Amino acid sequence: GENVEQHPSTLSVQEGDSAVIKCTYSDSASNYFPWYKQELGKGPQLIIDIRSNVGEKKDQRIAVTLNKTAKHFSLHITETQPEDSAVYFCAASPYNQGGKLIFGQGTELSVKP
Amino acid sequence: SQTIHQWPATLVQPVGSPLSLECTVEGTSNPNLYWYRQAAGRGLQLLFYSVGIGQISSEVPQNLSASRPQDRQFILSSKKLLLSDSGFYLCAWSARGYTGELFFGEGSRLTVL
Numbered sequence: 338g339e340n341v342e343q344h345p346s347t348l349s350v351q352e353g354d355s356a357v358i359k360c361t362y363s364d365s366a367s368n369y370f371p372w373y374k375q376e377l378g379k380g381p382q383l384i385i386d387i388r389s390n391v392g393e394k395k396d397q398r399i400a401v402t403l404n405k406t407a408k409h410f411s412l413h414i415t416e417t418q419p420e421d422s423a424v425y426f427c428a429a430s431p432y433n434q435g436g437k438l439i440f441g442q443g444t445e446l447s448v449k450p
Numbered sequence: 451s452q453t454i455h456q457w458p459a460t461l462v463q464p465v466g467s468p469l470s471l472e473c474t475v476e477g478t479s480n481p482n483l484y485w486y487r488q489a490a491g492r493g494l495q496l497l498f499y500s501v502g503i504g505q506i507s508s509e510v511p512q513n514l515s516a517s518r519p520q521d522r523q524f525i526l527s528s529k530k531l532l533l534s535d536s537g538f539y540l541c542a543w544s545a546r547g548y549t550g551e552l553f554f555g556e557g558s559r560l561t562v563l
Contacts, residue, residue: 368549369549369550371551371552378557379556379557380540380542380554380555380556380557381494381540381554382554383551383552386550386551426493426494428494430549432549436482436544436545436549436550436552437482437484437496437499437509438496438552439496440486440493440494440495440496441493442493443493443494
């Protein structure tokens with residue numbers, strides 16, 4: 338089955354710097370790759386996603402890139418702010434398996450003012 | 451608009467006692483439904499998913515079971531809790547027939563003593 342690896346597990350940056358989180362997946366048939374942000378004690382919320390027919394997608398300060406050949410995708414956050422501090426999860430959706438998502442282990446991002 | 455409700459929010463149970471966590475979705479029909487567990491505040495592990503009433507797929511062998519008695523109701527149960535069942539349980543839904551965003555509930559924190 339699909340397996341998703343996420344790195345780093347923790348990331349600390351200064352306010353205004355960029356943050357990059359990387360994920361690899363194992364199932365070449367996976368075709369949907371979302372990123373979720375989870376604040377303390379709450380359920381995760383989608384922040385950006387990308388499908389396998391696209392190499393890059395951007396939404397204001399966040400962007401995601403996908404390399405299907407290498408089976409890895411990355412989240413880029415520019416001009417980080419303290420409110421970006423949270424746990425971020427990448428995920429992959431195996432093709433034709435009811436839309437389920439297989440998540441990475443999570444990255445705890447801390448943005449220091 | 452669609453909403454997802456999950457309860458109870460917190461639960462402290464003794465080892466060997468039964469468990470019932472309930473999740474309901476409003477504002478949509480025929481959703482895919484999911485139960486995830488998050489141990490130690492990190493990685494999301496898919497436990498069960500359902501594409502219809504009475505249709506449950508189990509992802510990992512364990513002490514838990516799931517049921518879907520109605521289209522928008524998903525229940526997570528156990529007959530006898532183990533210490534290892536402690537964690538943060540998240541219910542989620544997605545639109546049927548479309549691989550896309552999962553919408554998560556606020557979670558249920560279970561502590562087994």
